[in-house]
Amino acid sequence: MKKTVNNALEAIKGIESNMTLMLGGFGLCGIPENCISALAESDVTGLTCISNNAGVDGFGLGMLLRRRQIRKMISSYVGENKEFERQLLAGELEVDLVPQGTLAERIRAGGAGIPLFFLPAGFGTEVAQGKAVREFDGKMYLEERWLKADFAIVKAWKGDTHGNLIYRYTANNFNQVMATAGRITIAEVEELVPAGALDPNHIHTPGVFVQRIFQGTNYEKRIEFATTRPE
Amino acid sequence: MSLDKNGIAKRIAQELQDGFYVNLGIGIPTLVANYIPEGMQIVLQSENGLLGIGPFPSKDEIDPDLINAGKQTITAVPGSAFFDSAASFAMIRGGHIDLTVLGAFEVSDTGDIASWKIPGKLVKGMGGAMDLVASAKNIIVAMMHTNPQGESKLLKKCTLPLTGVGVVKRIVSDLAVIDVTPQGFKLVERAPGVSVQEIINATEGKLIVEGEIPEIKI
Numbered sequence: 001m002k003k004t005v006n007n008a009l010e011a012i013k014g015i016e017s018n019m020t021l022m023l024g025g026f027g028l029c030g031i032p033e034n035c036i037s038a039l040a041e042s043d044v045t046g047l048t049c050i051s052n053n054a055g056v057d058g059f060g061l062g063m064l065l066r067r068r069q070i071r072k073m074i075s076s077y078v079g080e081n082k083e084f085e086r087q088l089l090a091g092e093l094e095v096d097l098v099p100q101g102t103l104a105e106r107i108r109a110g111g112a113g114i115p116l117f118f119l120p121a122g123f124g125t126e127v128a129q130g131k132a133v134r135e136f137d138g139k140m141y142l143e144e145r146w147l148k149a150d151f152a153i154v155k156a157w158k159g160d161t162h163g164n165l166i167y168r169y170t171a172n173n174f175n176q177v178m179a180t181a182g183r184i185t186i187a188e189v190e191e192l193v194p195a196g197a198l199d200p201n202h203i204h205t206p207g208v209f210v211q212r213i214f215q216g217t218n219y220e221k222r223i224e225f226a227t228t229r230p231e
Numbered sequence: 232m233s234l235d236k237n238g239i240a241k242r243i244a245q246e247l248q249d250g251f252y253v254n255l256g257i258g259i260p261t262l263v264a265n266y267i268p269e270g271m272q273i274v275l276q277s278e279n280g281l282l283g284i285g286p287f288p289s290k291d292e293i294d295p296d297l298i299n300a301g302k303q304t305i306t307a308v309p310g311s312a313f314f315d316s317a318a319s320f321a322m323i324r325g326g327h328i329d330l331t332v333l334g335a336f337e338v339s340d341t342g343d344i345a346s347w348k349i350p351g352k353l354v355k356g357m358g359g360a361m362d363l364v365a366s367a368k369n370i371i372v373a374m375m376h377t378n379p380q381g382e383s384k385l386l387k388k389c390t391l392p393l394t395g396v397g398v399v400k401r402i403v404s405d406l407a408v409i410d411v412t413p414q415g416f417k418l419v420e421r422a423p424g425v426s427v428q429e430i431i432n433a434t435e436g437k438l439i440v441e442g443e444i445p446e447i448k449i
Contacts, residue, residue, distance in 0.1 A: 026279045026316070028301040029295065052316070079355030097354070100278065101320025101362030108317040120324065120365040124343075124396030126360065140393075157296075169313055170280045171296040176315035204315070221295035227303035229287040 002003050003163050007213045008038035011186045018046040021151040022178040030171030031060050032155040034188045034216040048072040056080045076100035110146035110189045111180025119144050152182025159189035163210030164203045188216040232424045233405040241266045241449040256333030257301045259373040278319050278359040283311030324366045330365035335374050337389040340415040340436030342399040364395035372426035376404040376433045383435035420447045
């Protein structure tokens, strides 16, 4: 079993233009910084990116937006990015807004092999347009489909050479569920240890879901809204 | 006198019960956390993956891996749990969260809510709002009764794009506590010194007023 690669550049090998990627993170928390930087230095374009958010100007997915590498975003909230706004208004970027829980569940279904299912979020709203509706026990639900990706790129706190992953605090967010839904899943971790060094009781993502893993470097972990209490 | 934002939050805090798991939205709802009655154990959920939101951190405690759904740095109280987004919305969708408090642009007298999109302004997205309103067992809306132009935000029919249909159970505004019933809005309490007539004037949707309407006590 050889899942370990040396760095982000090796990890993103095989990502081609017009592919669909999943990228973990909530805002800038728990994003795969190393792989995003490597993609921003590559020539791939026309990407469909499934990510809860679209980064900020010049950081996170904002780096790929700036270089016009993204054709379409599938997200729940995209409001912190002027370049994003410009491209959207200019018709250069396609956006599919999906309720956050529906987004998470569609990804979970993709990873779990469930093509079709029913969720309540958005019934009677504009996100219901074009979706079949069905009533269960007196409540209305929308028909939803799985989401899968050519590559899922996630960030974890600790990982081992078998691809077992542990996340830290709220940096888990979409990473754990996205790790299950990539044809190839890349994990970048802050600390890579030999198989056997992590307590198997504490694994969030079992290694079966992960094809490539490496220890990232120079994590910036930028904070969007640093909020403190009065001293 | 009408309630200020903290007054609205204090009144909503009276709806809490010991042992409740609660999701508080951004804005006035967040303030409810400041008025949890002493001795009552409430667990606050953050839909990005935390049960047990604590106070904002001191400068030394800031951790970029620990944020709330508004992407602000926070702390976690003892007894907290972290989890992924799919588990988080399983809690919400599965009816395991006792109470959701959120803001709104408009609410209709049939319980529809508009809170995510204003045509002509940049669309940022609905985040988790549609999931929360579609699934929470009990939804309280914290809002101003009228907009800055004095126009009612409690309407017969919402004019803005909807977040959910027939989902709001109770509204706590600066003027009143109002329930959404099958017959329309029903006036429950009025802000101190605010007359029933003032509330009727500020409510465009159908408003039922029955008997003496007590003042809100905060």
